[in-house]
Amino acid sequence: MYGYVKKMRLLLFLCVSLFVQQTAFAQFAFPETIERNHPRLISPQVNKDDIRQKLKDSPEVKESYEAIKAKISKYVAQFKTDPEWLSSRLQMHWKTHATEIYVDGEFYSHASGHAPVPTVRLTGQRDYVTDYKTSSLEETQPYLEDERGMYLQHKETGKWDWINPSKTGRIIENTNEKILRIAKDAALVYFIEGDEAYAKLATHVFDVYMHGLYYRNEPIDLQKSNIQNIIGITSFQVIKENIVDELAETYDFLYDYLQKNKKEQIPIYTASLKKLAEIIIKNGVPDNNWNLHQANFVIQLALVLDDNTAYPDGKGCQYYLNRVFNETEARQWSVKDVLASGYDQQNGIWNESAGYAISVAKGYSHLVRVIQEALNINILPYMPILPKAVAIMPQYLYPNKSIVAFGDSHYGPLDTEAFLDLVSNAQQFKNREQEEEFTSLIYMLEGKSEKHSKRQNAFNEFLYDSKVILDASISPAKPEDYITSTFYAPNVSWIAIRNGFDQKHGLMISQVGSLGNHAHSNGIAMELYGKGFILGPEGGRGSSYFQSDYREYYSQFPAHNTVSVNGKSQYNKMRSYYAFEVNSLYPASERKTGFYPSINFSDLYFNEPSTNADQNRVMSIVRTAESTGYYVDIFRSRQKEGADEYHDYFYHNLGQQLEFTTIDNQSITLAPSSKLTSIEGNIKAYDYLKEEHSATFDKSFKATYNLNLSGQEQVDMNMWVLGNENREIFKVSTPPSEAFRHNVIPDEIVKDPLLTTVVRQYGEAWTKPFIAVYEPSTETEPATISNVEYFKSGNSENSFVGLKIESLDNRTDYVFSSDIHAVYKHDGISFEGTYALATTENDATTLFLGAGKSISKEGYSIEVLGKKSGSAALVLGSEMMLSCDEAILLTIPDFLQEGKPVLNIGMKPLNGSRAIIDGKAYISFKVPATEYQTITLESIKD
Numbered sequence: 001m002y003g004y005v006k007k008m009r010l011l012l013f014l015c016v017s018l019f020v021q022q023t024a025f026a027q028f029a030f031p032e033t034i035e036r037n038h039p040r041l042i043s044p045q046v047n048k049d050d051i052r053q054k055l056k057d058s059p060e061v062k063e064s065y066e067a068i069k070a071k072i073s074k075y076v077a078q079f080k081t082d083p084e085w086l087s088s089r090l091q092m093h094w095k096t097h098a099t100e101i102y103v104d105g106e107f108y109s110h111a112s113g114h115a116p117v118p119t120v121r122l123t124g125q126r127d128y129v130t131d132y133k134t135s136s137l138e139e140t141q142p143y144l145e146d147e148r149g150m151y152l153q154h155k156e157t158g159k160w161d162w163i164n165p166s167k168t169g170r171i172i173e174n175t176n177e178k179i180l181r182i183a184k185d186a187a188l189v190y191f192i193e194g195d196e197a198y199a200k201l202a203t204h205v206f207d208v209y210m211h212g213l214y215y216r217n218e219p220i221d222l223q224k225s226n227i228q229n230i231i232g233i234t235s236f237q238v239i240k241e242n243i244v245d246e247l248a249e250t251y252d253f254l255y256d257y258l259q260k261n262k263k264e265q266i267p268i269y270t271a272s273l274k275k276l277a278e279i280i281i282k283n284g285v286p287d288n289n290w291n292l293h294q295a296n297f298v299i300q301l302a303l304v305l306d307d308n309t310a311y312p313d314g315k316g317c318q319y320y321l322n323r324v325f326n327e328t329e330a331r332q333w334s335v336k337d338v339l340a341s342g343y344d345q346q347n348g349i350w351n352e353s354a355g356y357a358i359s360v361a362k363g364y365s366h367l368v369r370v371i372q373e374a375l376n377i378n379i380l381p382y383m384p385i386l387p388k389a390v391a392i393m394p395q396y397l398y399p400n401k402s403i404v405a406f407g408d409s410h411y412g413p414l415d416t417e418a419f420l421d422l423v424s425n426a427q428q429f430k431n432r433e434q435e436e437e438f439t440s441l442i443y444m445l446e447g448k449s450e451k452h453s454k455r456q457n458a459f460n461e462f463l464y465d466s467k468v469i470l471d472a473s474i475s476p477a478k479p480e481d482y483i484t485s486t487f488y489a490p491n492v493s494w495i496a497i498r499n500g501f502d503q504k505h506g507l508m509i510s511q512v513g514s515l516g517n518h519a520h521s522n523g524i525a526m527e528l529y530g531k532g533f534i535l536g537p538e539g540g541r542g543s544s545y546f547q548s549d550y551r552e553y554y555s556q557f558p559a560h561n562t563v564s565v566n567g568k569s570q571y572n573k574m575r576s577y578y579a580f581e582v583n584s585l586y587p588a589s590e591r592k593t594g595f596y597p598s599i600n601f602s603d604l605y606f607n608e609p610s611t612n613a614d615q616n617r618v619m620s621i622v623r624t625a626e627s628t629g630y631y632v633d634i635f636r637s638r639q640k641e642g643a644d645e646y647h648d649y650f651y652h653n654l655g656q657q658l659e660f661t662t663i664d665n666q667s668i669t670l671a672p673s674s675k676l677t678s679i680e681g682n683i684k685a686y687d688y689l690k691e692e693h694s695a696t697f698d699k700s701f702k703a704t705y706n707l708n709l710s711g712q713e714q715v716d717m718n719m720w721v722l723g724n725e726n727r728e729i730f731k732v733s734t735p736p737s738e739a740f741r742h743n744v745i746p747d748e749i750v751k752d753p754l755l756t757t758v759v760r761q762y763g764e765a766w767t768k769p770f771i772a773v774y775e776p777s778t779e780t781e782p783a784t785i786s787n788v789e790y791f792k793s794g795n796s797e798n799s800f801v802g803l804k805i806e807s808l809d810n811r812t813d814y815v816f817s818s819d820i821h822a823v824y825k826h827d828g829i830s831f832e833g834t835y836a837l838a839t840t841e842n843d844a845t846t847l848f849l850g851a852g853k854s855i856s857k858e859g860y861s862i863e864v865l866g867k868k869s870g871s872a873a874l875v876l877g878s879e880m881m882l883s884c885d886e887a888i889l890l891t892i893p894d895f896l897q898e899g900k901p902v903l904n905i906g907m908k909p910l911n912g913s914r915a916i917i918d919g920k921a922y923i924s925f926k927v928p929a930t931e932y933q934t935i936t937l938e939s940i941k942d
Contacts, residue, residue, distance in 0.1 A: 027336065028325045028379070030318040033307055038255035039191060040303050041248060043465030044373055051192050054462055064459035065192075072185045072198075079201040086201070087208045088142035090179055091172040092118040095145045101219040105227055106236060106546065107166035115215035118208070121165075122219055123173040124150075126227070126236035127546035130169030131155055140175065173235050173243065179205060180246035187253035199257045206250050207265060213272040218279055229331060230283050230290075238280045239293040247273065248300040255304075270305060277301045277320055286333040287341060288517040289356050292363040294332055295324045299370065335367065339385055347590070348388035349489040353407030353518040354396045357492075358415060361389045365421035373465075378429045380422075390418045391437065394445070394482040395496060398529050399506030401445065405739035406494060406510060406525065408518035408541040408574075411534060412742030416442050420468045427468075436474050443476035480592065485600055488589035492516040493579035495589075497600045499621040499629060504532045507621050507629045507776075511580075513606060519576035523569060524606045524617040525560035528631060528653075530776025531715045533707065533745065536561055536653050537754070540738030545574075549688075553735060556685035558650055563637045563770065565611040566645045567682030580606040583616075584835060584851035586871050588885070596873030596883050598623040599848050601632075601835055613639045614766065618817050618835060620850075624807060628784050630775040634801050634817050638766035647765035648676075651757045651772070653717050654745065655705035658731055658755035663700050663720075663787065670695045670731055676758065689732040689756070699723040700788070703731075703757045709746055713779045720788040721759060722771035722803070730758035767798035773805060784808050793824035802826055811841040821852070821869065831855045833869055844877035859893030 036044070046054075055062045075086050099113030106126035124130075132152040141151060148162035150171065165172065183205040190199035213233065221228040232238040251258070251269060258266060277298050284294045302320035310316055328334045333341075342351050342360070350357035364386055371379050380386060393414055396403040402411045419438045426435035448470075461467055479501040487496045493513030500506040508529040514522060528536030542554035555573040557564040571578060584603040587595035601620035608615055616636040623629040637647045660668040670693035676686045703719040721729075733753035740750050761768055771790075777783040784807045791802035791814070802824070803815035816824050816836040823832045831838075833852015839845065847862060849855045849872045854863040862884070864870035870886030882890060 039252040041252045045465045060458040064457045089140045091121045094118045094143040105223045117211045119216045120212040124165035124168035128170045129544045134171045184246045184250045187250045191253040210269045210272045238284045244297045252304045281332040284331045343385045344491045348392040351491045351516040353409045355409035362418040365418040369421045395487045400503045404510040405538040406512035410741045411744040439474045440477035484590045505627045513580035514576035515579040520555045521573045522560040523562040525562045537737045538739045552684040553688040558685040564648045565613040571610045580604040633772045635770040636766045638764040644764040646762045649759040649770040652754040653705040655707040657706040691733045694730040697729045698725045698727045718775045718783045720773040724768040726762040728760045814838045829857045847874045861891040863889045
């Protein structure tokens with residue numbers, strides 16, 4: 001539905017208000033006269049003659065058109081002998097003619113009042129989930145309105161029975177939409193072929209429904225709850241008034257026929273259309289995706305109405321377009337105000353979970369295309385955040401090109417409709433730079449193709465002209481141009497950390513707090529990727545927002561990879577206000593060059609509000625080779641009041657097998673237990689944990705997850721968990737992740753329970769934190785870590801964590817982590833700060849200062865100058881490589897000794913001070929540039 005007004009000879013005057021001057025969003029003024037004839041909801045590039053000719057010339061278009069016609073021809077034939085057969089299946093108040101509808105919160109209650117004609121029924125409940133089938137039209141009883149309810153068939157038992165509407169989901173509105181879709185298609189056939197038999201059927205059904213809508217009033221909520229603020233006239237949510245599509249298009253295709261044959265009824269029809277628009281504007285949610293969906297409905301209704309002057313109330317096409325684009329009301333904000341408030345103006349992220357954010361960007365790009373085709377006007381320059389919002393979407397991607405799934409999102413490919421819209425916009429208005437950018441992004445995501453279209457049906461593709469021909473001379477974008485090693489979105493409290501873009505060997509962590517819309521109660525949650533799969537997934541939203549599994553489990557802590565306090569962590573879901581704080585992030589968000597590429601890390605703090613607990617999560621990716629690497633997870637948790645009973649660390653992973661063993665690979669005996677239940681004082685979500693087995697175990701252990709897929713090699717997640725006193729470990733199965741859709745994982749495992757490790761620390765978990773190291777592996781690329789163990793620093797605080805991670809390839813990593821900035825020493829390494837890593841591998845040494853003042857080993861040292869904390873890396877091998885975020889002082893021992901390596905420095909010329917004292921070189925460097933340059937020791941001496 002992209003074409004609206006052909007040759008309208010319109011001028012859109014862009015009037016810039018003070019608000020617009022500050023935010024760069026413009027106000028729109030619409031013309032007094034709209035000249036395009038109906039139908040307006042098809043492409044302006046086609047007319048009736050074009051369609052008829054295309055049906056002759058294109059077998060593919062003709063075939064798809066004939067398929068549409070074949071589905072409705074039987075109803076047209078039937079109408080000639082039984083004209084009320086189809087309309088009698090509409091869900092109406094056939095007997096009572098009720099005008100007033102009452103709901104009890106999210107459920108239909110009863111109706112009253114009496115209109116001159118049958119009136120349209122409200123659907124039965126807000127939730128779409130029901131135990132009953134939507135009957136076929138042949139099974140639907142005519143003129144049905146019965147005190148016993150609806151006569152429906154149970155999905156499982158097959159039994160037919162009378163069911164109260166409050167238990168029927170959205171069957172009522174779905175049935176009406178199905179019937180009006182037949183009317184719409186019949187109206188389309190009439191428009192193309194001029195066969196009045198199709199017009200008569202469409203007009204009759206449309207007439208019955210529109211009269212029934214005319215006499216219906218807005219429903220009343222007996223509870224006086226928020227339902228009153230979001231309810232539509234036919235659906236419990238104004239954003240689910242999908243009947244608008246069918247009504248608007250039916251009216252559009254029948255416009256000329258109605259003018260000739262139903263002239264006296266048109267005031268009824270237009271009043272009903274405007275009633276829908278008014279209630280959609282009056283109710284809803286103004287500051288999230290609802291606003292966009294409401295706007296789309298109102299725009300459809302506006303564009304089939306005549307000019308304002310055609311109506312006594314002055315409310316026509318221009319009136320409703322103006323309200324959508326310019327007028328901010330209590331529950332329907334203007335397009336310009338929503339764009340200014342909903343998007344982070346710096347990075348282009350929408351303030352909802354990933355799936356919703358992507359759909360919103362797509363929705364607004366759709367509006368741009370609607371207006372450009374309807375008015376031949378480019379409004380994109382007055383929505384400057386939109387290209388940024390579309391271009392930033394690849395940041396949501398894993399290496400396998402699935403989006404992340406925090407909150408109420410689902411895994412799946414990144415929809416390219418928004419990219420196509422911006423390419424179309426660029427082609428129409430000759431913006432070559434924009435065309436190249438978004439074409440290259442499409443090629444990056446989908447590969448090259450001559451034609452990209454939103455519609456698979458050839459006839460609809462032609463009718464709505466949704467095809468976009470991409471310029472094959474444009475090269476695909478590089479992932480690293482749009483997907484950075486780290487990305488932080490403050491307005492949704494989300495961080496992505498990546499190392500490598502290759503599908504099989506890329507590594508990625510997604511971390512999220514609870515901020516914005518469609519968020520969960522999850523503390524600091526995370527997802528892990530490895531070997532082509534999202535191995536440590538989010539749980540998704542469950543069967544429905546209105547079902548108990550969503551409320552009790554999927555939106556709660558135990559469904560996430562996080563830590564719950566005292567079994568009671570639980571706070572606002574859906575619309576949430578609890579962000580984490582970023583203590584450190586390396587490399588800086590959206591930085592593309594000039595950093596050490598083999599290590600990423602984040603240090604996050606979260607106040608868990610329901611238990612007033614401090615939580616600190618430090619996560620890191622350590623790349624050990626081109627095809628190998630591992631994750632470090634250090635999670636500290638404590639109640640501020642010191643009332644710590646226990647803290648539970650949850651980790652869910654794909655797989656059919658989970659085995660616990662000691663570090664030396666001896667099986668750990670687990671016994672059936674029942675501590676992870678609400679009976680034990682935990683929140684209800686714990687009751688969804690099944691097959692519980694546990695053991696009191698204070699030593700370190702390994703948890704190995706095996707994922708076996710038909711025709712593919714086994715994928716394992718190897719998890720090392722460091723021990724501590726007062727620990728109990730649990731193996732459970734949890735409900736399957738509802739986040740997996742769109743063939744992201746094979747169907748054979750989609751519905752499998754997630755195997756889950758739970759580690760319970762009795763007492764506080766701050767000085768006894770949860771420490772896990774994860775390494776994904778396969779049969780051909782086995783795990784490389786041979787041992788993980790603790791170490792302590794002699795002068796460290798209790799919160800300090802030291803890890804010695806040994807690998808099979810003669811590599812040893814020393815990880816330093818603390819919430820307290822202090823000096824820590826171990827095995828010849830000295831470190832001051834909160835996070836660092838030192839590596840020895842064969843003859844090479846790496847010193848990584850993640851967040852701190854200094855790090856040194858064997859006389860080599862890095863010290864941050866002028867600031868308490870910074871990041872830097874020094875690699876010592878056949879040559880020295882150096883990078884830093886702040887000005888630093890580098891110390892090189894035995895500087896005058898022959899055979900010292902070349903120094904490869906990530907900065908523009910040294911231009912800092914240097915001195916040689918007792919053979920040691922002390923060289924200060926300024927903040928690096930984006931390019932490395934090689935400087936020999938001789939040049940330093942000079």
